Amino acid sequence: MADSPAKRHLQRQLAAKAASKAAGHQLMPGTGIYEQMLLQLASDRARLKNIQSTTAKCQLKAELLPAYGPYLDGVLAEGNGAADEVVTTAMLWHIDAGSYVEAMRLAEYVLRHNLPMPDRFERTxxxxxxxxxxxxxxxxxxxxxxxxxxxxxxxxxxxxxxxxxxxxxxxxxxxxxxxxxxxxxxxxxxxxxxxxxxxxxxxxxxxxxxxxxxxxxxxxxxxxxxxxxxxxxxxxxxxxxx
Missing domain, CATH: 1.25.40 (Serine Threonine Protein Phosphatase 5, Tetratricopeptide repeat)
Known part of the structure; x- marks a missing residue:
């Protein structure tokens, strides 16, 4: 299905429902919308890996991030703090892309619930x-x-x-x-x-x-x-x- 207001609304609803059911410090359910977002994240990371320029990487992240918007809105609206690699990665990508207001919105949720960074990060x-x-x-x-x-x-x-x-x-x-x-x-x-x-x-x-x-x-x-x-x-x- 091509991107559309209806699709984005559905993504937000599905994310909110999944996030509300996931207990803190557990992973988001391994099916449905979270699984879809993880697949999208893997695909986007592969695209970024093929780019050597840091500036170009940041520009691509800015182009990719809107696709995650409905999911992120849903999680932040109803989430209970379940570990979520999509949220933590999007937070970092927003910093890289220069969209700091959105980065801080995500950071507030991430830090309030003490969400861990992906395993490849050594820093807290x-x-x-x-x-x-x-x-x-x-x-x-x-x-x-x-x-x-x-x-x-x-x-x-x-x-x-x-x-x-x-x-x-x-x-x-x-x-x-x-x-x-x-x-x-x-x-x-x-x-x-x-x-x-x-x-x-x-x-x-x-x-x-x-x-x-x-x-x-x-x-x-x-x-x-x-x-x-x-x-x-x-x-x-x-x-x-x-």
């Missing part, structure tokens, strides 16, 4: 979410690409209670602080040098994140950032007090 789920988002944000900053800093805030909140290497959490905190300061500088420049009303609050958040990052991993690379952020914070507070 919380580590994967924190590191992949941090790397994407830092890469965007280096390349001058756009990135929504609120995604970093969500990633920090979602992974706050997750066990992970200190270096990974430091990287996530560093990336959040750098984007806060970047966006703050952009807003100030756009306003002719006038800082936004929440400049002190934002800079304080960045300073705290940088201090924590350095405490966790002294070699995280945030010491220069911290010095600049502290100077900026002093400038804002002095201006406010005067």
């Amino acid at each position: 789920t919380g580590t994967v979410v924190a590191e992949e988002v941090a790397d994407a944000a830092l890469n965007a900053l280096r390349s001058g690409a756009e990135f929504d800093a609120s995604i970093l805030q969500q990633a920090c909140a979602l992974t706050d209670d997750q066990d992970m290497p200190d270096q990974v959490r430091a990287k996530l905190l560093l990336s959040r602080a750098r984007w806060i300061m970047h966006d703050l500088a952009e807003a100030e420049a756009a306003a002719g040098g006038e800082p936004p009303h929440d400049a002190i609050e934002l800079t304080t958040t960045a300073v705290e994140a940088l201090r924590r990052a350095i405490q966790l991993h002294d070699g995280c690379g945030g010491k220069t950032d911290l010095g600049k952020a502290e100077s900026r914070l002093k400038k804002y507070t002095d201006s406010a007090n005067s």
